[in-house]
Amino acid sequence: MSPASDTTKGRLAIIAGSGFLPSYVAEAAKSAGEDPLIISLKNETDRSWEGFEHAIVGVGDFAAIDGMLDSHRIERVVMSGAVRRRPEWREVRPTLKTLASIPSTIRTLLSGGDDTVLRMVIGLIEKNGRRVIGVQEIAPDLLAAVGPLGAIAPSAEDVKDIAKAGAAADALGRLDVGQGAVAVGGRIVALEGVEGTDSMLQRVADLRAAGRISARRRGVLVKLCKPQQDLRADLPSIGISTIENASKAGLAGVAIEAGRALILDRPAVISAAKEAGIFVCGLDRGLPSWGLE
Secondary structure, eight states, rough: OOOOGGGOOOOEEEEESSSSSSHHHHHHHHHTTTTEEEEEETTTSSOOOTSSSEEEEETHHHHHHHHHHHHTEEEEEESSSHHHHOOOGGGGOOOOGGGGGHHHHHHHHOOHHHHHHHHHHHHHHHHOOEEEEEEEHHHHGGGGHHHHSSSSOOOOOHHHHHHHHHHHHHHHHHHHHHHHHEEEEEEEEEHHHHHHHHHHHHHHHHHTTTTTSSSSOEEEEOOOOOTEEEEEEEOOOOOOHHHHHHHTTTEEEEEEEEEEESSSSSHHHHHHHHTOOEEEEEEEETTTGGHHH
């Protein structure tokens, strides 16, 4: 029995941010016979939830979220999708049980890194005995595997760039800043910050157009889990937009961490990569040359 089909663990709720990921998770759960409750984050979710029981709440409204989880007898919670804006302290509505921790909650929201904030949110959700689980438990088919995805494989020069960008992404993750880095010709040219992957790739395209990056060497994007990351939230992910933006930036390919990163709409990603002439591959930190040789 797959993880998604085991309904003996209690009803599932999906806290949905922006992007396609929440839809993939909801459909995977539904296909496995579950009846997920969708808690859509106000001003974040950009999907239609027709066909699912759903409600809309503010990002910082922990009291409303907790009330919904109680009234619908939710035992498992998945957090999926991006949250573009952190709530202001005035927007935070704690539950009675979490009222005492509100000062530290606000401090974390104001100054903590993404992983620190997500760990705090997981703790708040689990205070009433519920369990937060990872997207991969509901939709394991989204996880990347080791090696090339599709017919195009990285060249020897690409593998060197992967090693360079991978080391940078790893260091960036340790600082709880971002998950991605771009290397071109052995040189780090971009690190992911709060702007996200697509905006970082646009910056690379702009630098390339301005002659600040070699037009002769292509380079790679690498996305890795942060070393200390809680795997129940915010796994690195790529989709069609990643491939399109990597191509616009002149890159040779995209590499993500196998078993700890997600590929959204895999057939479309493979097709887009083939059309653009770029590779997509999965990396394993524990193997020589990341498992690519």
